[in-house]
Amino acid sequence: MVKRIGILTSGGDSPGMNAAIRAVTRVGINAGLEVFGIYNGYKGMTEGYIEPLTRESVGEIVNRGGTILGSARLPEFKDLDVRQKAVKQLQKRGIEAVVVVGGDGSYRGALALTEMGVNCIGLPGTIDNDITCTDYTIGFQTALETVVECIDKLRDTSNSHHRCSIVEVMGNRCGDLALWSGIACGAEIIVTSETGFDEEEVLGRLRDLDLIKKKRHAIVVISEKITDVDQFAKKVSLNTGFAGRATTLGHIQRGGSPCPFDRLLASQMGEKAVDLLMQGIGGQCIAIRNNKIVAIPITEALGMPHESRKPLMNLFERLV
Ligand code: F6P
Numbered sequence: 001m002v003k004r005i006g007i008l009t010s011g012g013d014s015p016g017m018n019a020a021i022r023a024v025t026r027v028g029i030n031a032g033l034e035v036f037g038i039y040n041g042y043k044g045m046t047e048g049y050i051e052p053l054t055r056e057s058v059g060e061i062v063n064r065g066g067t068i069l070g071s072a073r074l075p076e077f078k079d080l081d082v083r084q085k086a087v088k089q090l091q092k093r094g095i096e097a098v099v100v101v102g103g104d105g106s107y108r109g110a111l112a113l114t115e116m117g118v119n120c121i122g123l124p125g126t127i128d129n130d131i132t133c134t135d136y137t138i139g140f141q142t143a144l145e146t147v148v149e150c151i152d153k154l155r156d157t158s159n160s161h162h163r164c165s166i167v168e169v170m171g172n173r174c175g176d177l178a179l180w181s182g183i184a185c186g187a188e189i190i191v192t193s194e195t196g197f198d199e200e201e202v203l204g205r206l207r208d209l210d211l212i213k214k215k216r217h218a219i220v221v222i223s224e225k226i227t228d229v230d231q232f233a234k235k236v237s238l239n240t241g242f243a244g245r246a247t248t249l250g251h252i253q254r255g256g257s258p259c260p261f262d263r264l265l266a267s268q269m270g271e272k273a274v275d276l277l278m279q280g281i282g283g284q285c286i287a288i289r290n291n292k293i294v295a296i297p298i299t300e301a302l303g304m305p306h307e308s309r310k311p312l313m314n315l316f317e318r319l320v
Pocket of ligand 1: 012103171
């Protein structure tokens with residue numbers, strides 16, 4: 001039976017990663033395992049930056065944002081020689097299996113390691129909610145709360161000045177943060193990769209909101225990587241009755257204390273990951289589907305298409 005497991009966090013950090021580290025460590029230790037923290041993602045794995053974790057060393061972190069293990073992106077991990085180096089570091093310490101908390105790029109690394117004989121289980125740690133096999137990723141709900149708080153504040157000042165606030169939110173080509181926050185904040189327009197962006201059409205809708213609906217302000221929530229929001233704000237000022245102002249929320253969305261949902265999700269997923277590793281199972285990722293914590297083969301998870309958000313988009317249109 002497996003005796004020593006490792007845990008790492010990889011890619012962009014997300015609130016709740018610490019709760020996952022705590023869960024894996026404590027569930028593991030309580031089941032008689034030794035648990036090791038691998039620092040700075042796959043980079044630390046190849047460099048051998050690996051230390052034992054104890055019940056105490058993961059104390060006082062369930063409520064903390066970020067990740068005590070640090071995170072990194074290592075595109076070179078797709079190279080076999082880099083991975084071989086990493087596997088050697090694990091073997092040197094007798095670490096037979098690893099929990100990887102990160103996005104789908106990190107899952108590819110986890111799959112490759114499993115194929116090299118190190119069982120890995122992936123946990124979905126990203127604010128983007130862009131891992132298609134799970135209804136929610138660890139960190140999404142906390143980031144959503146942050147975005148909603150920021151947009152509520154922008155609304156106050158937009159309303160005082162007859163302005164249009166264009167708010168760029170993260171998501172890495174996934175529109176969930178924009179869509180969820182836009183509905184929750186009562187935005188006037190939401191733009192995501194799924195809705196598409198027709199600049200002239202959006203400007204026309206803003207003119208209608210000003211001239212026909214007599215709105216005092218307008219909020220446009222737009223996913224990152226779609227357009228230059230500063231340039232677009234200038235066009236709003238030139239072509240509509242609103243003064244346009246762009247706000248890019250940026251990395252503020254990734255910080256902060258995880259909300260209870262993310263802490264619970266991370267704890268449940270961490271528990272499931274340890275249970276699978278103890279049964280000698282690897283190459284799977286953990287998901288929440290219809291309120292149940294389940295395991296899915298990574299090969300299957302990576303190929304799943306993104307669920308259409310049409311129903312939520314329709315709801316939004318009916319609320320405007
Ligand atoms: O994947 C999380 C994320 O925050 C994305 O939303 C964003 O596009 C990206 O990471 C930013 O990456 P970095 O922190 O490396 O600038």
